[in-house]
Amino acid sequence: MTTNELKERTMGFAVRILKMVDAMPKTTAGKTIGGQIARSGTSVAANYRAALRAKSDADFINKITIVLEEVDESGFWIELAQRVDLLSTNRLDAILQEAEELTKIFNATRATTKRRIKPIHKS
Numbered sequence: 001m002t003t004n005e006l007k008e009r010t011m012g013f014a015v016r017i018l019k020m021v022d023a024m025p026k027t028t029a030g031k032t033i034g035g036q037i038a039r040s041g042t043s044v045a046a047n048y049r050a051a052l053r054a055k056s057d058a059d060f061i062n063k064i065t066i067v068l069e070e071v072d073e074s075g076f077w078i079e080l081a082q083r084v085d086l087l088s089t090n091r092l093d094a095i096l097q098e099a100e101e102l103t104k105i106f107n108a109t110r111a112t113t114k115r116r117i118k119p120i121h122k123s
Helices: 003-023 028-052 057-083 089-117
Strands: none
Touching: 003 028, 003 057, 003 089, 028 057, 057 089
16 A cells, blocks of 8 residues: 555545544533544544654654554544444444554554664674
8 A cells, every 4th residue: 555545545534533423422422432533533644644754764653653543542432432322333333444454554564664674683
């Protein structure tokens, strides 16, 4: 997946999150979970863009770690929304799957970058 494709994918995730939040009931649970997931879900795209402007490999790893934490947190809020029946399972399953896939992508990205920059030790 190219950088531009992943930028589009994270932006699409943010859009889907905001549409999901708009569909949530205006109850205390809906407002609480909606506010949390709106922040974490949209920050995935924003922080990925910031990672692309990293000044060094170490900076990139730090920023990708933030992306990974935000997408994982988004998955938590989606699961919680399912457990309290804020939206239909069908609606939430697809976006939860996307959160899980993005988590895997960013975890692999971080691991690959760490391996690439790891100094070679000679015995």
